[in-house]
Amino acid sequence: MLARPLGRFAAAILVPITLLFTGQVLAADGQLRTLDTAHGEIQVPAHPQRVVTLYEAALDATLAVGVEPLGAVATRGGTDVADYIADRAQGVAIVGGPREINLEEVLRQRPDLILASPFLAEADYQRLSRIAPTVVPKHDAERPFGDDYWRKESELFADALGRHDQIEAVFEQLDQRIERLRQQLSPEGDVRVTLMRWNPQGPIVMSDKVFAGDVLRRLGFVAPEIAQTLSSRPHTDMLSLENLGRADGDWLLLATLNAEGRDALAAAQRQPAFQRLEAVRNGHVLTVDGQLWTSAAGPLAAERILDQIEEKMLGEPAADIAAQ
Amino acid sequence: MRFTRGLGFSLLALGVALCASLALGAGDVTPLQVLRWVLGDDDGNAGFVVTELRLPRSCVGIVVGAALGVAGNLLQTVTRNPLAEPDLLGVSAASTTAVVIAILLGASVTTLQVWVAVLGAMCGCALVLAAARLRGVGDDPIRLILAGAALKGVLTALVSLVLLLDQRSADEIRFWTIGALAGRGYQELLGVAAPLLLGVLLVAFLSRPLAALALGERVASGLGHRPRLTRWLTLLAVALLSGVAVALAGPIAFFGLVVPVLARALVGPDIRRTLPLCVLLGPAVLLAADVVARLLVRPSELPLGVVTAVIGAPVLVAVVRAHRLPRL
Numbered sequence: 001m002l003a004r005p006l007g008r009f010a011a012a013i014l015v016p017i018t019l020l021f022t023g024q025v026l027a028a029d030g031q032l033r034t035l036d037t038a039h040g041e042i043q044v045p046a047h048p049q050r051v052v053t054l055y056e057a058a059l060d061a062t063l064a065v066g067v068e069p070l071g072a073v074a075t076r077g078g079t080d081v082a083d084y085i086a087d088r089a090q091g092v093a094i095v096g097g098p099r100e101i102n103l104e105e106v107l108r109q110r111p112d113l114i115l116a117s118p119f120l121a122e123a124d125y126q127r128l129s130r131i132a133p134t135v136v137p138k139h140d141a142e143r144p145f146g147d148d149y150w151r152k153e154s155e156l157f158a159d160a161l162g163r164h165d166q167i168e169a170v171f172e173q174l175d176q177r178i179e180r181l182r183q184q185l186s187p188e189g190d191v192r193v194t195l196m197r198w199n200p201q202g203p204i205v206m207s208d209k210v211f212a213g214d215v216l217r218r219l220g221f222v223a224p225e226i227a228q229t230l231s232s233r234p235h236t237d238m239l240s241l242e243n244l245g246r247a248d249g250d251w252l253l254l255a256t257l258n259a260e261g262r263d264a265l266a267a268a269q270r271q272p273a274f275q276r277l278e279a280v281r282n283g284h285v286l287t288v289d290g291q292l293w294t295s296a297a298g299p300l301a302a303e304r305i306l307d308q309i310e311e312k313m314l315g316e317p318a319a320d321i322a323a324q
Numbered sequence: 325m326r327f328t329r330g331l332g333f334s335l336l337a338l339g340v341a342l343c344a345s346l347a348l349g350a351g352d353v354t355p356l357q358v359l360r361w362v363l364g365d366d367d368g369n370a371g372f373v374v375t376e377l378r379l380p381r382s383c384v385g386i387v388v389g390a391a392l393g394v395a396g397n398l399l400q401t402v403t404r405n406p407l408a409e410p411d412l413l414g415v416s417a418a419s420t421t422a423v424v425i426a427i428l429l430g431a432s433v434t435t436l437q438v439w440v441a442v443l444g445a446m447c448g449c450a451l452v453l454a455a456a457r458l459r460g461v462g463d464d465p466i467r468l469i470l471a472g473a474a475l476k477g478v479l480t481a482l483v484s485l486v487l488l489l490d491q492r493s494a495d496e497i498r499f500w501t502i503g504a505l506a507g508r509g510y511q512e513l514l515g516v517a518a519p520l521l522l523g524v525l526l527v528a529f530l531s532r533p534l535a536a537l538a539l540g541e542r543v544a545s546g547l548g549h550r551p552r553l554t555r556w557l558t559l560l561a562v563a564l565l566s567g568v569a570v571a572l573a574g575p576i577a578f579f580g581l582v583v584p585v586l587a588r589a590l591v592g593p594d595i596r597r598t599l600p601l602c603v604l605l606g607p608a609v610l611l612a613a614d615v616v617a618r619l620l621v622r623p624s625e626l627p628l629g630v631v632t633a634v635i636g637a638p639v640l641v642a643v644v645r646a647h648r649l650p651r652l
Binding site: 199200201202226236237238239240241242243246270271272273276 | 349350351352353372373376377378498499504506507508511618621622623624625627
């Protein structure tokens, strides 16, 4: 007598729970698409409605194709999304940092699609993919920063959102702008630009294959040799001050993570080895926001980088150029 | 006779280490180029590298080495524990913690930082003394070190927490977790001049009462010294010197242990003899370690604290394993 209502009751409880943990949360219209990811082929809803991004570059690509995610992680060394993207991501909830994802917060958003970093830990993937289909870009452990690596990531995220055409258009626009700027800035491809983080003990030079370095390379700029020879790491170790000359160029870009560009520049100026550099003697030192230049990646970040280069290298001498 | 020989040896070691520190580096300037520059044949580069990079950091190294060597020697004498030294007992960690918190609160002036470092070291010393007076801890060298290790662990965790909150770049964090001489120079030295001078004066004034204290409290009192005051002033000197060292070069692991051990091996346990030796041997060992730090991973450099830890850890084990721990 009692069995049937009980069975019904159990079904009412269990069905949604099992649905939640099969990773097959059916989209509103129940259609699925197949996507090729680091964890093999996975099925994602054809029209995802509730997206959570757990990776700076995923947030960038998502906003670039006109989708507003419900949740995102804070940028490295910050408590919120990166400044450069903050105005576009105002309604986005923070669900952790780049290295510590808060699973409960992710779950609370009830996502139907999760976009994650290629460096996502296996254990995290297992948990996340039970909440919703989780898209992890493939990456080559030997050469994590191969040609076009960040573009391929952006494209995969856009595909997951069903917006392949939009991302193509975004990149086409970006490439045209890069080409125009290249003609103005380095038509011969011989302008040397160094992207570094300054420390009193010695600078760290960023690779020309990682996102911002890649954008600079496409603009026709040449990175110093120590940055070109890095294959699997995003930057060099702290360079000895005795070898500062190896990081010299026509332009120096100092990236600072804590928005204290002036402090970093002042600290560098106190170092005689820094003052000897050709770029410094010519007043060609620019401070740039490390959140954008060394933590971010994606088409929107690339546009912002181009804005800043345009403004600082082509415009009036910016205020933060090292005074002689 | 033995003292003269030990002094001569230490002087020689310091001379050799200083020459190496000026002649060798992670850059392309070779000892031969340096020699040419000394003889008046400058190619522009050698002169710059020696006068602007290697010499200033060598001067900082000399001060840090002497300060830590002497601080280690004083701590060992006052705690009567051959393993005591600023880093192992958490004095350096207390100093680092104070500086990091000051930076978090917005202190960027070097002169202020050094006093903050000294203040932190004083708190560390007070904790050491409190631990040493606990029954059972003070009598056993290993237990005191364990107490120090616990304190150091807590403080290190605190520093990590502060630095996580502070959102500074990882590179900046590294200096306050593992010390280095790179990029330090005369400006930093000027900043620490006052506490350094104070520490030196205190040490000069303390060597005799401390030697008496080594004979036991009663004997020291009989000789007209005041053991409690001596102990407190010694800890003040240790705090000043450790604070200066931390402000100059960050925390340098194990260093205060190695130098006094060497000094005692050369001239015996009397502090009136070991102290001047530590003043010479400290810089010699530190500069040698710094040269190694420069040469191992060119064109980069290792942080000095890594090298001293690698050298110092075996010494610690050797001292502990010695058949009898010498009671000081």
